[in-house]
Amino acid sequence: MIDLYYSWYSICSEKVLIALFEKGLDFEGHHIDLFDFAQVEPEYQAVSPNGTVPVLIDNGRRVLECTVINEYLEDAYPEPRLTPADPVARADMRYWVQMFQDKVFPAAGVLSQVHFIAAELKRRWTQEELEDRIRRKIGKARIARQLRAVREGFSADDLAVAEEQIVSVLDGVEEALSDGRDWLAGDFSLADAAAAPNVYRFTIIDRNDLLTARPRVLAWSKRLLERPSVVRCYDYAPSVREDAA
Ligand SMILES: N[C@@H](CCC(=O)N[C@@H](CS)C(=O)NCC(=O)O)C(=O)O
16 A cells, blocks of 8 residues: 655655556555645654655655655556666666756745745744744754745845756756657656656746747647646646635
8 A cells, every 4th residue: 555645736746646647556645735834743744754745655664755756666666667778768867857856846946935835825824933833844954944935035046046957957858859859768757757747837837938938848848748647646736726826
């Protein structure tokens, strides 16, 4: 039995959901509402040592970190394959997983904060409540970063850095796709599963321009967003909800 602790509005959770749906695996989802700070409750911190989502538990064995979870799923449930056989294509796949996780995901988080997350948090909580909940998170760096964000917001420099991170990766994708490939590394792979939630996020934070500025990225993003596993992911974990508009 697979249990997945996940959240709406969580790129890392969506990445795992897409892999689960690609593989047609049955799982039980446990929604951890990040806007309600469910992640700071002791019972969830007992599940997740970092107080983050996603966490996957497979027959009692816990797997942490979305990239590691997807690799675990690939190892434990190899069919259908989401990793190319060719070593160079495998290296490509890992490269793109890393680019989207290390560069695009944090930058998309900054743009999302500015677009809707900060306002939604402030709608639900007073400043004092927000700071109290953030102090209950795990990890001094996370706490310091998030306290700064709710106190000061993001500077023009922060936004420029986020923009540059995204643009550099999407420019790389545009170039990689110039050989006519449909997906980042051979067939649809863990790289595309890692990229899709970021691409989807651009569409809901009114940053379609990041996609439309690059014709091959645009065509690839359409393929991604039409992919049945991606459609199922957003039926399962909708990123736009009436109570959080
Ligand atoms: N390195 C972790 C990052 C997980 C992460 O940051 N998840 C976010 C949602 S996408 C989260 O749980 N944030 C809660 C918080 O910051 O309190 C992974 O790859 O799984």
